[in-house]
Amino acid sequence: MAAIAATMLAYRIVEWERPPRLVEVPVPEPGPGQLLVRVAGNGLCHSDLAMSQLPGSLAEPLGWSVPFTLGHEIAGWVAATGDGISDVAEGQAVALVSPASCGSCEYCIRGQDSACPHGLVGRGYGRDGGLAGYVLVDGTRGVIPLLHLDPVVAGPLTDAGATSYHGVRRVLPRLGPGSVAVVIGAGGLGAFAIQFLRALSPATVIAVDTNEARLAYAREVGAHHAVSGVTRSTANELRDLTAGRGAEAVLDFVGIDHSISVGIRTVRPFGAFALIGSNGGTFARPWYGGLPRDADVFHFQGSSIADARDVVALAERGEIRCDVDRFTLSEVTDAYGQLDQGALRGRAVVTPDR
Secondary structure, three states, X not given: OOOOOOEEEEEEEOOOOOOOEEEEEEOOOOOOOEEEEEEEEXXXXXXXXXXXXXXXXXXXXXXXXXXXXXXXXXXXXXXXXXXXXXXXXXXXXXXXXXXXXXXXXXXXXXXXXXXXXXXXXXXXXXEOOOOEOEEEEEOOOOEEEOOOOOHHHHHHHHOHHHHHHHHHHHHHHHOOOOOEEEEEOOOHHHHHHHHHHHHHOOOEEEEEEOOHHHHHHHHHOOOOEEEEOOOHHHHHHHHHHOOOOOEEEEEEOOXXXXXXXXXXXXXXXXXXXXXXXXXXXXXXXXXXXXXOOOOEEEEOOXXXXXXXXXXXXXXXXXXXXXXXXEEEHHHHHHHHHHHHHOOOOOEEEEEXXX
């Protein structure tokens, strides 16, 4: 391994309600039970943009304190290990599971670590993340060795990929031959969901988005049909595509009033509606007559370690792909701007300046 520098550039929230900025900070040293990972690439996420606008009165009760380095979709190479770390070796390529979890609560023990009550603080949200040259990792529970995958592009699999997979996995029992799955929002997460649905089910997959470039990409990664717009008439168009039956599963990666309304109206009885997008949408109709009969309606944020491992395994086998738009750390502000404007083809991945 190359020698580890004493300092590095990091993109940090220094003050609440102020834009993050690039600053020089010391490279951390791993203590007992810790390892230091040299970052190859860090995927960007819309939640980063929301975090940078949070007032301290909302962030600090979560256990977050400034300053900290942003970035939670991380992959790289093990650069150094502390005492007690024996199951990974220096130089090994790894991806880091994105959500934090304690490993010992009732949810973690059952493999439901996405619901861990201790998971509100983690790398990139309250603690130093991967928009830097190096990142410190506590233990190896959330470390996934990479066999063939390029760690520069593997980071988004741990959050965007794993979150999408978590939702798809929940609805798979409904997706037998002749079934239909609708993905509302064909951006970064939705494009992963389309791939999982094609790889793991026989369902006909319909992508819905307002962005024609995203719909074209959705077709490229496997969507059978693409529907433009999320309006009152969209539900009728989806009904027509399903011969009036509706869909066995709808995954909403947008989460606004229109997308929720369209999704609920599209689900057939005994189907499932998954709300993953968190853009402040509501469901104003009365539950009686407004929800599909005997259908499941569920919401979640994040994913589990098992989800992330499954996604990496699918990518290692070439069953899904992770297309990225690359930026250097010095270009991170521009990268976030393009993410916010919906101008990216794949996931934005930031690599440290060398």
